[in-house]
Amino acid sequence: MREFDVTIVGAGLCGSIAATMLGRSGRAVALVDPSRIYPDDFRVEKFDDDQMRVLRNTGLGEAVLAASTHDRSVSVSMLGRMAEKRISDQRGFDYGALVNLLRREIPPSVAQIHAKVTTIANGADRQRVTLSTGETVEARLVVLASGLNNGLREALGIERADLARCQSITFGFDMEPAAGASFPFRALTCYGEHPRQRIAYITLFPIGTRMRANLFVYRDLGDPWLSAFRAAPEATLAHAMPRLARWTGPFRIVGPVKMRPVDLYETRGYLKPGVVLVGDAFATACPAAGTGARKALVDVERLCNGHVARWLATPGMGVEKIATFYADPEKTASDRRSFALARDLKRRTLDESLVSWARRWAKLALLRLRWAKTAAADASSRLVAGAEQPLEAPAGSPGPRP
Template sequence: MRYTDIAIVGGGLAGATAAAMLGRAGIAAIMIDPHAAYPADLRCEKLGGTQLPRLRRTGLDEEILRATTLDGEVWEARFGFVVAKRPSDQHGVMYDTLVNTMRAQIPPGVEILYTKAVEVATSDERQCVVLADGEEISARLIVLANGLSISLRHMLGLQRRVISECHSVTLGFDVAPVGRPTLPFPALTYWPRRVADRLAYLTLFPIGSTMRANMMVYRPTDDIWFRKFRENPEATMRAMMPGLDRMAGDFKVVGPIKIRPADLYVTENHRQAGVVLVGDAFATSCPAAGTGTDKVFTDVERLCNVHIPNWLATERMDRAKIDMFYDDPVKTECDAWSTAKAWHLRSLSIDNGLTWRIRRWARFVGRLARGLTRSSEKSGMLPAASMSRTNSHEGRLA
């Protein structure tokens, strides 16, 4: 039997971040994951906005950001026209690169076991993790960071409550220009014209020399639309997004098209001695809302910077200690914000009620005003072409 303070089950972004933070703090930890190198997966593919300060609080940001591609500027489009060009701090990175870069920051003092955890048992004192080869690990605390996997949670009597089945679907693919070396923009976000298209947005952003696309839609997985998209993605995109050709020029989708539906769920009966759940193991987020990485970095930062050092200073690992993590105001605020943003974006994209129609128009006008202000500040005068295009076009949200 191996002995340690913390056994981390799962070596994705949450587990690798926890292992790196605990190792740097000199806390004995073992990370368990079957993959020696994390495989390709359609998950977070860029970092930016609120995610950057959360990442910095882990102390692991420098190496992570070096592995990314900064876009620097994003064009925002609606009704077939570019309404704003604004500075951007979005850093593109494939998820396996993100996780493997985080793993590279795990200090040698943290042992990594490339195998599966097949059994867990918990108590107020020490916890037991049984590995696939029969070896056992005794730890003071188990951190479940194994994402959507449910087998170990069932052993502990944890239950998953689905809040919204197939809340959104993400499509990931690469886009290449035809007949020229690059697309005309550093990055592009295209907002939908009609609620009938059930589109949240299309975002195009660089990862290395490749232009990556994430397209977020609200459709059931058996919708025939997905088959049509696979058969002719370029035509499907042009039909949904008029004016895309004018902004991007001729383009083609290259490489595989990956599709990932996402349920919103929370874990119940989770307040138990000896074990905490972080990231998707505790509750999922909507990829379209882009808050999943916020939740991961918040969970792990609070756990490793605040709670684990305090818990290890005294005996036992009872429920009273575990409650401190789940009741942490920084964590609960992030969780509530993530859920609210998921529902807000869905309604803003596909709800045809008067209130949401007004909100969509208000958002469009706000973005347009900010775009014209930035443009006028850059050039010293309001560009006539932009004004003429905007005033002459009558878009409809239907």
């Protein structure tokens, strides 16, 4: 039997970051996951500047920057009209490639065990983890970063409580101009043109040389629209967002169309000795609201930077220690914000009341006003900079007098 300070179950985004952070801090860490190479998976595909700030606190920000594509600027459309063009600092990537890159950052001191976890016997002092290989490892703390897998949670007496079944559905696909040229933007976000289409927005952003698109819709899994989109994505999207082609021109959807429905759930009875849950293992977030990756990153950063070292400094791993993580102010604020934004975006997207329409037009006017002010300020700065440049003397003329 091998013994560790911490055993991490799951080597996706959360588990790989946690293993790197704790391994670099000198802890004896085991990372358990059945796959040697993380497979292609349709999950988060870009980080914004807020998420990158959290990543920098984990010590992995530079590695992610090197493996992602910077959009630099984004055009935003509302109600089928251009609302603004602004500087952007979002980073696009393939999720599977990103996780494999993060795995390469894990220190050699971390024991990477390629197996499934079959059981976890937890207690107030030591945790025993049994693997599919028959091996057993012991640790003072188990970090459950196993994502949507419900089996281990149920075995520990932790219940899943659904808050919203099929909260949203995300489609992911590559797009290219039908004429074979390039799109006239670095990145583009177009919000739904009418509530009846049940589209939150579509966002286009670069990953390497490809233009990636994520489409967020609010529909039930039995809705025929989903099958229609997968069968004829260009025609279905053009019908749902007829003004999209104003900004993209004629386009093609190339490669596979991936679909991911998301249920919003939280866990109950999660306060257990010796075991802590992070990311989707604790609670899901809606990708349309753009908070899923941040919520998971905050979980890992606060656990590894704010709690584990203190827990390991004294004997035992009872619930009084574990409870401090779930009560962490930054974590709880992140969880509340994630759920509130998911709920509010869906409500605003589907609301057809006159008040909601007035708010949409008011927001469009506000964005356009901000855009105009920014453009005027930029133009003024360029004029001032040009006026301050010294005039060059004609060739052969005497230089300036002393």
